[in-house]
Amino acid sequence: MATRDSLIQVTDLKKHYKMGTIKALDGVTTTINKGDVMVVIGPSGSGKSTFLRSLNLLEEPTGGSIIFEGVDITKKKYKNAQGKTVKLDIDALRQKMGMVFQHFNLFPHMTILENMVLAPMKVRGMSREEAEKKARALLDRVGLADRADAYPIQLSGGQKQRVAIVRALAMEPEVMLFDEPTSALDPEMVGEVLDVMKELAKEGMTMVCVTHEMGFAREVGNRVLFMADGKLLEEGTPEQIFEHPQNLRLQDFLSKVL
Ligand SMILES: Nc1ncnc2c1ncn2[C@@H]1O[C@H](COP(=O)(O)OP(=O)(O)O)[C@@H](O)[C@H]1O
Numbered sequence: 510m511a512t513r514d515s516l517i518q519v520t521d522l523k524k525h526y527k528m529g530t531i532k533a534l535d536g537v538t539t540t541i542n543k544g545d546v547m548v549v550i551g552p553s554g555s556g557k558s559t560f561l562r563s564l565n566l567l568e569e570p571t572g573g574s575i576i577f578e579g580v581d582i583t584k585k586k587y588k589n590a591q592g593k594t595v596k597l598d599i600d601a602l603r604q605k606m607g608m609v610f611q612h613f614n615l616f617p618h619m620t621i622l623e624n625m626v627l628a629p630m631k632v633r634g635m636s637r638e639e640a641e642k643k644a645r646a647l648l649d650r651v652g653l654a655d656r657a658d659a660y661p662i663q664l665s666g667g668q669k670q671r672v673a674i675v676r677a678l679a680m681e682p683e684v685m686l687f688d689e690p691t692s693a694l695d696p697e698m699v700g701e702v703l704d705v706m707k708e709l710a711k712e713g714m715t716m717v718c719v720t721h722e723m724g725f726a727r728e729v730g731n732r733v734l735f736m737a738d739g740k741l742l743e744e745g746t747p748e749q750i751f752e753h754p755q756n757l758r759l760q761d762f763l764s765k766v767l
């Protein structure tokens with residue numbers, strides 16, 4: 510595999526609760542490279558969501574570091590190129606890391622179009638005209654151009670999740686984080702959401718995906734991480750992880766899910 514530029518370097522990342530009695534993350538070290546489609550698998554409670562949410566600081570890590578674009582984002586302040594101490598801009602950071610959750614998180618009282626233009630207008634200062642144009646183009650990309658004026662409740666789960674994905678894309682993120690985006694969907698809608706994710710991967714989007722869709726992991730992922738008990742127990746290509754798993758916990762996990 511060609512070497513890729515690293516985008517996010519995670520070192521010894523920890524998230525402890527209750528004085529360290531709960532170790533949701535217990536020293537995770539890995540590098541996310543530009544263009545990676547990293548798939549994170551593991552049993553429930555293994556720290557997958559905590560890992561993902563730590564990357565864009567929805568969780569505040571209790572130890573370790575996350576270097577993104579040369580800055581340790583786990584520190585509230587850092588020294589810029591001029592040597593000046595500046596405050597970390599969490600909003601700016603989150604713009605660069607789009608996140609899609611299991612439960613769509615669309616605003617129920619707003620139309621699909623309003624959901625789409627809100628952040629680009631508010632956070633990026635786009636004009637309504639520009640934001641709407643962009644939103645309609647993105648909706649068209651996922652086959653939902655004709656649903657712009659509908660409300661979330663009028664959409665199926667699969668449609669809502671496709672909107673959630675393009676809503677995140679409207680911010681032109683550097684990386685997209687997916688936390689079990691298909692887990693809440695009826696089975697017949699899983700494919701349409703995975704297809705959108707596959708398209709994104711093909712276009713070279715950097716993605717970190719927590720998922721139970723092992724077919725997706727094999728077919729689309731270039732790296733698979735297996736977590737258990739807050740630790741990264743094994744990492745490899747889909748072939749290494751699925752055909753030649755080394756760790757016993759991973760072997761046991763795969764025997765249950767495959
Ligand atoms: N706010 C919290 N307080 C205490 N424990 C938590 C909290 N959030 C998560 N945990 C614990 O951290 C562990 C990892 O959780 P999570 O990252 O959600 O796992 P996963 O996404 O792999 O199912 C679990 O044991 C969970 O109970």
Ligand SMILES: [Mg+2]
Nearest residue numbers: 557558559688
């Ligand atoms: Mg989770």
